[in-house]
Amino acid sequence: xxxxxxxxxxxxxxxxxxxxxxxxxVYAGTDAVSxxxxxxxxANPVLHAMWIVGAFLLLTxxxxxxxFAGAQFVHFxxxxxxxxxxxxxxxxxxxxxASIAPMLVxxxxxxxxxxxxxVLLAEFxxxxxxxxxxxxxxxxxxxxxxxxxxxxxxxPSLAAVAVILTGIMGAIIVTPLMNRTGISDFRARGFAxxxxxxxxxxxxxxxxxxxxxxxxGIAMSLNALVTSFxxxxxxxxxxx
Amino acid sequence: xxxxxxxxxxxxKIMLASLGLILLCQLIGEAIVRSLGLPMPGPVLGLLLLLIxxxxxxxxxxxxxxxxxxxGVETAGKGLLAHLSLLFVPAGxxxxxKLDLFASHGIAIILVLALSVVVTLLAxxxxxxxxxxxxxxxxxx
Numbered sequence: 001x002x003x004x005x006x007x008x009x010x011x012x013x014x015x016x017x018x019x020x021x022x023x024x025x026v027y028a029g030t031d032a033v034s035x036x037x038x039x040x041x042x043a044n045p046v047l048h049a050m051w052i053v054g055a056f057l058l059l060t061x062x063x064x065x066x067x068f069a070g071a072q073f074v075h076f077x078x079x080x081x082x083x084x085x086x087x088x089x090x091x092x093x094x095x096x097x098a099s100i101a102p103m104l105v106x107x108x109x110x111x112x113x114x115x116x117x118x119v120l121l122a123e124f125x126x127x128x129x130x131x132x133x134x135x136x137x138x139x140x141x142x143x144x145x146x147x148x149x150x151x152x153x154x155x156p157s158l159a160a161v162a163v164i165l166t167g168i169m170g171a172i173i174v175t176p177l178m179n180r181t182g183i184s185d186f187r188a189r190g191f192a193x194x195x196x197x198x199x200x201x202x203x204x205x206x207x208x209x210x211x212x213x214x215x216x217g218i219a220m221s222l223n224a225l226v227t228s229f230x231x232x233x234x235x236x237x238x239x240x
Numbered sequence: 241x242x243x244x245x246x247x248x249x250x251x252x253k254i255m256l257a258s259l260g261l262i263l264l265c266q267l268i269g270e271a272i273v274r275s276l277g278l279p280m281p282g283p284v285l286g287l288l289l290l291l292i293x294x295x296x297x298x299x300x301x302x303x304x305x306x307x308x309x310x311x312g313v314e315t316a317g318k319g320l321l322a323h324l325s326l327l328f329v330p331a332g333x334x335x336x337x338k339l340d341l342f343a344s345h346g347i348a349i350i351l352v353l354a355l356s357v358v359v360t361l362l363a364x365x366x367x368x369x370x371x372x373x374x375x376x377x378x379x380x381x
Contacts, residue, residue, distance in 0.1 A: 023326075023330060026329075049326075049329045050332040050335065053333045057333070071329070074326060074329065075330040080283075081321060081324060081327055082284065083283050085287055085321070086287045089291055099372070101371055101375055105367055105368075105371045106365075117360065118352060118353070121352040122352045131349070147281035147282070148281070157331075157337060162349070162353060165335075169353060169354050173357065173358060183365055188369050195364045196364060197357060217321070225280065228284060
């Protein structure tokens with residue numbers, strides 16, 4: 001190895017250690033920039049970590065499979081993190097019960113809108129059938145959306161990408177959009193962010209307001225439940 | 241029951257058991273979903289299980305032990321959620337596999353997702369406010 005520095009690269013670039021380290025360090029960097037810009041919506045840490053790591057893979061000619069062998073340790077935590085959403089739900093149960101009626105109605109309205117709008121728009125745009133199916137669960141958290149896509153025999157990895165793009169766009173747009181509507185009820189604003197933009201929206205909501213974050217987390221977990229049932233139904237009714 | 245001086249190692253033990261409990265909820269969730277062919281993801285059922293456990297813990301003192309004591313599972317859960325956005329990065333990088341699809345349909349996909357997210361945000365927030373107002377609820381803040 002000493003006589004050929006390239007062989008060290010060959011070894012490291014195939015090892016999970018390198019790509020796990022890259023994922024954590026790049027995210028730590030983009031998160032620091034996001035903090036330094038006082039959490040400006042456009043400095044979204046996921047968005048920037050995504051393209052920086054992606055560009056790094058393309059430049060070094062590393063396959064996504066090799067990258068994922070390392071990054072899967074982070075990705076795996078999406079499942080336990082979904083289970084962990086029970087904790088904020090439990091801790092805020094009094095507050096949740098107090099707003100239960102507006103929440104449940106908004107939950108139904110929101111999740112139906114999320115699924116129906118994306119399916120109709122995607123069909124209208126003439127996207128191929130398997131793409132439409134993979135976009136349908138885009139408003140729920142990645143682990144859940146991938147499960148839904150799998151059960152529909154769609155493309156789970158495209159579903160995950162759609163989820164993340166949706167989350168990033170939702171997180172960027174939610175604050176200016178809500179300010180424009182003049183709604184200052186942070187329960188409602190947070191609930192909408194979590195419902196439309198899952199965990200990335202929830203992370204954004206916590207940056208803006210504590211109550212918004214709590215309601216966002218609740219919306220995200222409730223929507224995961226509802227959407228799991230809704231997508232198969234909507235697909236049967238709406239997709240050609 | 242346990243020596244007070246063993247506090248630090250007790251915390252570590254509870255943390256480990258708490259993570260174990262979260263994984264166990266997910267595992268049971270996956271097992272039930274798979275074996276019954278339910279149309280929902282395993283972790284979502286795991287979420288319900290953990291919520292039921294936490295609520296049952298408040299009712300039956302018998303359950304308040306190990307990770308269900310002294311905020312054990314609560315602390316572990318919050319730790320997992322603290323860097324929730326990080327967990328989306330590996331799947332997001334998956335976009336490099338979809339460059340062909342994005343070259344041909346990228347603009348349509350982005351527009352569809354962007355329009356849908358705006359419509360969803362508005363439908364949700366307006367419904368929430370409407371029902372809230374109908375019930376004459378005062379704003380929480």
